[in-house]
Amino acid sequence: MMSEMVEGTELVRLSGAALGFEAGEPLWRDLDLTVRPGEFVAVLGANGSGKTTLLRSLLGLLPLSAGTISVLGVSPKAARRQVGYVPQQRRFDPLTPVRARDLVGFGYDGHQWGLPMLNRRQRRERIDAALAEVGATRFADAPASRLSGGQQQLLRIAQALVVDPRLLLCDEPLLSLDLNHQREVSAVVDRRRREHDTGVVFVTHEINPVLPYVDRVLYLAGGRFTIGPVDEVMTSETLTRLYGTPVDVVRVRDQLVVVGVPDHHAAQVEPA
Secondary structure, three states, rough: OOOOOOOOOOOOEEEEEEEEOOOOOOOEEEEEEEEOOOOEEEEEEEEOOHHHHHHHHHHOOOOEEEEEEEOOOOOOOOOHHEEEOOOOOOOOOOOOEEEEHHHHHHHHHHOOOOOOOOOOHHHHHHHHHHHOOOHHHHHHHOOHHHOOHHHHHHHHHHHHHHHOEEEEEOOOOOOOOOOHHHHHHHHHHHHHHHHHHEEEEEEEOOOOOOOOOOEEEEEEEOEEEEEEEEHHOHHHHHHHHOOOOOOOOEEEOOEEEOOOOOOOOOOOOOOO
16 A cells, blocks of 8 residues: 655655666766645756656656656655646547547546546546536537647646646646647646645746746756756756857746757747
8 A cells, every 4th residue: 555645745756866778878867856745847958858758757657777766755656546647749530539528537447547446426526527627618528539739638637637646747738739728738737736736747848838837947958957946947057057058048028038959949939
């Protein structure tokens, strides 16, 4: 039986963590990271820097090469039933005959983590609550394949929330969404962590939609990293030092634009 975590302690703890493959340098090493209840941590970095790999480690799918890792005070595998996972955005096949509420129900039926079944009434109540939490009640009975990309991503969040997670791991949930849907998804995740004290680890290329909500940024680059508040990490000096090459971070209308990082998606600037 999984041990109960003491309230107020870390949801995530990595100490001296490294992860790499048999050949080549590790994606990152000597990583010390804690995530506390209600904390919103954004994970940034260029393509191939190990952002998604970090989430896979927290899910217990990839073992560390060195160091230690715990989730909810136990091993990542033992913590899975209390962890919600939002995958990268992918459009559903137009012929997929699945309603929105059915998709959310998969998260509770054990489709993802092997959870036990509830009775019909409890199951429906939990699904309805998750749909309401993300604002998806209005299209709960619509075919999921006919919904917009933003609506589909809200369903993926609802699927992650249906288990009432203490930790929410989001892997590029803003990918391929327009700015309005990026804001909507970001606000839903933030509301969850504020109302339920859920910890959030949010991998993204787009810092601006989550900028109002982020407590700390973990920036991965070339096997190294830096972590701290946005105003400390997202600066020209810090990223230039991290990458070892000139990087400019410019603020335009309260938005951040990063220039000079290979494969980095420059942040979109909002019109006045």
